Every structure is written in structure tokens, then in C-alpha cells.
Amino acid sequence: MSVLAEYGSILLILACVFGVFMAWGVGANDVANAMGTSVGSRALTVKQAILIAMVFEFLGAYLAGGEVTSTIRKGIIDPALLAGTPELLVYGMLSALLAAGTWLLVASIVGWPVSTTHSIVGAIVGFAAVGIATEAVNWGKVSTIVMSWVVSPVLAGTISFGLFRSVQKLILNSEDPFAQAKRYVPVYMFGVGFLIAMVTLLKGLKHVFKDIGLKLSFGQSALIAVAVGILVALIGTWLLSRVQRDESLEADNRFANVEKIFAILMIFTACAMAFAHGSNDVANAVGPMAAVISIISTKTVAAKAAMPSWVLLLGGVGIVLGLATYGFKVMATIGRKITELTPSRGFAAELGAAATVVLASGTGLPISTTHTLVGAVLGVGLARGIGALNLRVIGSIFMSWIITLPAGAGLAILFFFLFKGIFS
Amino acid sequence: MAITNPLSNLFGQSPIKPMQEHMAVSVQAANELVAFMDAAIAGDWAQAETVQKSITASENEADELKKQLRLHLPKGLFLPVPRSDLLELLSMQDRIANRAKDIAGIMLGRKMAIPAKLQKKMREFLVTAVATAEQALKAINELDELLETGFSGRELKIVEKLIKDLDSLENKTDKLEVTIRASLFKLEAELPPVDVMFLYRVIEWIGDLADRSQKVGSRLQILLAR
Numbered sequence: 267m268s269v270l271a272e273y274g275s276i277l278l279i280l281a282c283v284f285g286v287f288m289a290w291g292v293g294a295n296d297v298a299n300a301m302g303t304s305v306g307s308r309a310l311t312v313k314q315a316i317l318i319a320m321v322f323e324f325l326g327a328y329l330a331g332g333e334v335t336s337t338i339r340k341g342i343i344d345p346a347l348l349a350g351t352p353e354l355l356v357y358g359m360l361s362a363l364l365a366a367g368t369w370l371l372v373a374s375i376v377g378w379p380v381s382t383t384h385s386i387v388g389a390i391v392g393f394a395a396v397g398i399a400t401e402a403v404n405w406g407k408v409s410t411i412v413m414s415w416v417v418s419p420v421l422a423g424t425i426s427f428g429l430f431r432s433v434q435k436l437i438l439n440s441e442d443p444f445a446q447a448k449r450y451v452p453v454y455m456f457g458v459g460f461l462i463a464m465v466t467l468l469k470g471l472k473h474v475f476k477d478i479g480l481k482l483s484f485g486q487s488a489l490i491a492v493a494v495g496i497l498v499a500l501i502g503t504w505l506l507s508r509v510q511r512d513e514s515l516e517a518d519n520r521f522a523n524v525e526k527i528f529a530i531l532m533i534f535t536a537c538a539m540a541f542a543h544g545s546n547d548v549a550n551a552v553g554p555m556a557a558v559i560s561i562i563s564t565k566t567v568a569a570k571a572a573m574p575s576w577v578l579l580l581g582g583v584g585i586v587l588g589l590a591t592y593g594f595k596v597m598a599t600i601g602r603k604i605t606e607l608t609p610s611r612g613f614a615a616e617l618g619a620a621a622t623v624v625l626a627s628g629t630g631l632p633i634s635t636t637h638t639l640v641g642a643v644l645g646v647g648l649a650r651g652i653g654a655l656n657l658r659v660i661g662s663i664f665m666s667w668i669i670t671l672p673a674g675a676g677l678a679i680l681f682f683f684l685f686k687g688i689f690s
Numbered sequence: 691m692a693i694t695n696p697l698s699n700l701f702g703q704s705p706i707k708p709m710q711e712h713m714a715v716s717v718q719a720a721n722e723l724v725a726f727m728d729a730a731i732a733g734d735w736a737q738a739e740t741v742q743k744s745i746t747a748s749e750n751e752a753d754e755l756k757k758q759l760r761l762h763l764p765k766g767l768f769l770p771v772p773r774s775d776l777l778e779l780l781s782m783q784d785r786i787a788n789r790a791k792d793i794a795g796i797m798l799g800r801k802m803a804i805p806a807k808l809q810k811k812m813r814e815f816l817v818t819a820v821a822t823a824e825q826a827l828k829a830i831n832e833l834d835e836l837l838e839t840g841f842s843g844r845e846l847k848i849v850e851k852l853i854k855d856l857d858s859l860e861n862k863t864d865k866l867e868v869t870i871r872a873s874l875f876k877l878e879a880e881l882p883p884v885d886v887m888f889l890y891r892v893i894e895w896i897g898d899l900a901d902r903s904q905k906v907g908s909r910l911q912i913l914l915a916r
């Protein structure tokens with residue numbers, strides 16, 4: 267109201283700065299987790315991983331990030347209660363961004379678990395429940411989100427388990443694994459292309475299409491997705507044909523050449539993973555920012571307010587910047603620690619995780635990419651595919667929920683009252 | 691205590707390669723026995739001592755690898771095969787090197803002369819026993835291929851064939867042991883009795899080499915059967 271009229275531009279600038287800062291943090295920290303399996307299994311070098319991540323994180327954020335951003339922007343908080351005091355929502359979203367960004371910084375330095383998704387959701391619930399009123403929070407949605415945090419690793423694990431089993435049956439356990447790999451890997455490539463295209467077309471491209479005025483039916487989307495899948499498979503087959511079978515490698519490890527083929531497949535799953543991660547995590551930065559922008563521009567808490575697509579663009583740019591400046595260091599560190607993963611396993615884990623994350627993005631659920639990936643790797647481990655897995659990590663995941671959520675909430679409440687004090 | 695990044699700490703040290711390394715060192719100790727036996731038969735005890743030192747070094751290295759492996763298998767580690775089976779298999783592997791060290795030690799200590807009539811048979815007996823150990827090594831070296839295929843399918847059949855060959859080699863060694871004991875029995879009246887007793891013991895220990903190698907194979911079978 268009058269506050270917004272007075273300080274509108276300052277708050278807007280603050281929102282954009284914090285938002286891009288958060289996006290930078292996501293790029294610097296989180297992307298490494300998404301691409302860690304590709305680098306660790308030696309399917310990609312750090313440089314190649316960064317390049318792929320730059321392109322596909324941005325694409326994922328812009329083309330498929332809309333639903334999750336909507337959830338963060340207006341799904342968690344019930345706007346009806348704030349109709350009279352929209353500036354509270356502005357303070358709240360700003361403090362959520364600041365809180366999550368601060369936690370990201372502090373936790374990275376001290377060595378505590380960092381989850382951008384959990385921080386933001388915790389922060390928003392925190393300021394809304396304490397700063398405004400407990401009824402301001404859409405608890406139904408929040409419980410769905412929390413459930414998805416538990417379901418996503420399990421789902422990813424199940425998919426990865428199935429994928430690895432299929433690799434075992436179709437390729438590894440055959441008489442000539444190399445020939446079988448050349449036959450079946452294009453099918454997996456088709457799957458990757460189809461999945462990403464399908465989810466993007468059905469759920470992600472809403473805002474892009476609205477601008478153009480295009481509307482696709484389910485059948486048309488499916489057809490386009492199939493076409494994309496076939497295209498991906500064709501490119502993949504061409505790349506595969508250039509792989510030479512080096513017999514000398516097989517003296518040491520009978521499956522050395524098969525792994526070379528899976529390394530090519532991992533290029534595609536790495537793209538899918540970057541795309542999925544971008545689509546889900548861009549919302550952490552851009553969601554609150556979009557909320558602030560829409561409130562300040564419309565002066566209301568209208569839930570139906572459309573989100574300008576340049577907001578997603580800004581988020582994507584922020585992620586890429588974070589990746590370029592700091593992310594490669596984190597990626598190199600993680601890649602060095604993950605040495606026990608071969609491409610055939612890495613592929614199963616990555617595709618399982620990417621599929622889960624992309625599905626979550628399609629349904630508008632913000633999940634933790636890192637935890638999903640852990641679940642996927644455990645799934646492959648359950649199929650007896652990995653030499654040794656540290657189950658204590660599951661305990662640390664629970665710990666991270668117990669630490670990050672209150673930390674995010676607490677910081678957000680702090681900043682909320684700070685902003686309220688400054689601007690009122 | 692807090693773990694920064696779950697992904698960094700998710701992967702533990704896989705015991706598969708260390709198991710293979712340990713077996714390689716253990717069987718190497720057995721392998722060097724052939725050179726030792728040749729030096730002993732030729733009466734070159736200086737050379738024999740050198741080889742015996744080398745065998746002892748190999749056995750010590752195997753012990754060290756065994757210790758390291760055991761230290762790196764904490765309870766929280768999820769393995770593709772039961773931990774107890776893996777540790778049992780490790781113990782069995784180690785016993786091959788122990789026996790090899792025992793044989794070299796006692797033969798050197800007593801400067802044991804092999805009766806001329808037995809020398810050729812003894813050597814053949816030892817070579818077959820060592821071949822059994824080498825066959826066991828071949829089976830253990832399939833562990834990483836087994837991991838690659840997820841302990842199922844064709845690889846299991848390949849390993850089963852290797853274990854079957856291992857069993858028949860052990861059988862052959864057993865038969866040779868019977869023959870050589872019979873030959874010694876014919877000669878024993880002419881030889882100093884204490885020397886004969888220790889000769890019997892060495893024959894028994896060489897048979898043990900093959901026996902323990904075969905046990906490694908059957909332990910591997912049990913591990914895969916789960």
C-alpha cells in the first residue's frame with residue numbers, strides 16, 4: 267500500500283539482488299551434486315560437465331521451471347489472509363531469500379548440510395507461520411511437499427534399480443556384451459529424450475506457449491516427444507558407431523569396452539540431469555523473487571497473477587554464473603571422491619534421479635536433487651551393482667532435515683521482523 | 691559429525707580390488723616355493739635362504755593387506771555380498787601364504803635334503819599344488835567381473851567352471867600325495883627317522899597348499915550361492 271508505493275523500487279531491487287544471489291548459490295553448490303556422478307564415473311571431464319550444465323541448467327530452468335516456481339511463489343502461502351497487507355508478503359519473501367542465502371554461505375563454511383530447497387521451504391513456512399499467522403500457511407501443500415522429500419529418493423531408487431536390472435539382463439549377462447550394448451543403448455537414449463521432451467511439453471512450456479498463443483493436446487505432445495526421442499537415439503547411435511572396440515583393454519577387464527558405450531550414454535543422461543536440476547532448483551531463487559515482483563507491480567496479492575518469463579531467465583543466468591565462478595571447484599572435489607562408479611551404474615543412477623526430479627518439476631513439487639541422487643545410487647547398490655555404500659549417509663539425510671528446516675525458518679523469522687522494523 | 695555433502699560420503703572403499711590384491715600376494719608366496727624347492731634340491735642353501743626371505747616378505751605383505759581390508763569394513767557399509775562371507779574368504783586366502791612360509795621355513799631350518807629317488811616326484815607334487823593355488827587366484831580374480839554383472843547370470847557359470855577345475859586340480863594333487871607317501875614308505879627304513887618324519891610333514895603341508903586353495907574356491911561358491 268503506502269509502504270509499497272514509497273519503497274517499491276528499493277524492495278524490487280533488493281528482491282532481484284537476493285534472487286540472483288540465491289541462483290548463484292544454487293549454481294555454485296548444487297549443480298556439482300547433479301553432475302557429480304558423471305564426473306566421478308569418468309564419463310565426462312569437469313570441463314565437459316560444466317559446459318553441459320551451463321546449457322541444460324539454463325534450458326531446464328527456463329523451459330520447465332515454471333510449475334515449481336509457482337508453488338514457491340504462491341502455493342505454500344494462502345494469499346487470502348494477506349489481502350490487506352501485501353507488504354508483509356514482500357518482507358517475508360525477501361527474508362526467505364536472505365535467510366536461505368545466508369544459510370547457504372554459513373553452512374558451506376562450517377561444513378553443515380546444505381539443501382537450497384529445504385532452506386527456502388523452511389524459510390517461507392517459518393516467516394508465514396510465525397511472522398503472520400499459522401493459518402497463513404497452506405499446510406496441505408506443505409505436507410505434500412514434505413512427503414515428496416521422502417518419496418523422491420525412494421522413487422529414484424526404484425527406477426534406478428529397475429534400470430540397472432535391465433542393463434544386467436539385456437547387456438551385461440549376455441554372451442557378447444559389447445554387441446548387445448550397441449543394440450540396446452539407443453533404446454535408453456530414446457527413453458531419455460522422450461522423457462525430457464514429454465514433461466517439458468506437458469508441464470513446462472506453459473508460459474512460453476502462452477506468449478506465442480500455442481496450445482498442444484496430449485496426443486500432439488506425445489508425438490513430438492516421440493520424435494525428439496528418436497532424434498536423440500539417432501544422434502546417439504551415430505556417436506556409438508564411432509566407438510572402436512579396443513580388444514587389448516579386455517584382458518584386464520572384460521567389460522572395459524561396454525563401459526565405453528555407457529560413457530556415451532551418460533552424456534545424454536548428464537544433459538537430462540542438468541535439465542532436471544535446473545527445472546527444479548531455479549524456483550528456490552526465483553520463486554520468492556517472482557512473488558515480490560508481482561506484488562509490487564500489481565499492488566495486490568493476487569494469486570492468479572501471471573509470472574513473466576524473464577524472471578526464469580534471470581534465474582537461469584544466475585545459476586550459470588554460479589557454476590562458472592565457483593561450481594567447477596566443487597564439482598572437481600566431488601568427482602574425486604566418487605571413484606567407485608562405472609558408467610553402467612552411473613547411467614542407471616543418473617537417469618533414475620533425473621526422471622524423478624523432472625516428474626517432480628512437472629507436478630510442481632520442490633525436491634532435493636542431492637537426496638534424490640543418493641536414493642538412486644542406493645537403488646543401484648541394492649541391485650548389487652556397487653562395491654561399498656556407506657549407509658550412514660541416510661542418517662545424515664535425516665540430520666539435514668532436522669538442521670536445515672529450523673535454520674531456514676529461524677533466519678527467515680529474524681529477517682522478517684528486521685524488514686518489518688526497517689520499512690514500517 | 692555432520693556430513694556436508696551426502697554424495698561425497700556415499701561411496702565407501704570397495705573391498706573387491708583389495709581382496710584380489712591380497713590373493714595375488716598370497717599365491718605369489720606359494721609360487722616362489724618352486725624356486726625354493728629347486729635351490730633346496732640342488733643343495734644351494736644360500737639361494738634357498740634368499741628365496742625363503744622373499745616368501746616371508748610376501749606373507750607379511752599379505753598379512754598387512756588383510757589387516758587393512760578388515761579395518762576398512764565398518765558395520766555401516768553396505769556390500770553386495772554378506773560381510774561375514776567376505777571376511778571368511780579373506781582368512782582362507784591368507785592361510786595359503788601362511789602354509790607356504792611354514793614349508794620354506796622348516797625346509798631351510800633343517801637344511802632338508804630330499805632323497806634322490808623322490809626329487810622328481812616331489813617337484814611335480816609341489817608344482818601341481820602351486821597350480822591349484824594359481825587356479826584359485828584365477829577364480830578370485832573374477833570378483834570384479836562378478837561385481838560388474840551384479841553377481842548374476844553368465845559370469846556365475848564362468849566362475850563355477852573355474853571352481854570345478856580347481857577341485858579336479860586338488861584331486862590330482864591328492865593322488866600325487868598318496869603316490870609320494872607310498873614311495874617314501876618304501877625308502878624310510880634307509881633314512882634317518884627324524885628326517886623322515888619331517889619329510890612326511892612337508893609332504894602333508896604341500897598337500898595343505900592345494901587343500902586350502904580348494905577351500906578358497908568352495909568359500910567363494912558359498913559366497914555366490916547367497
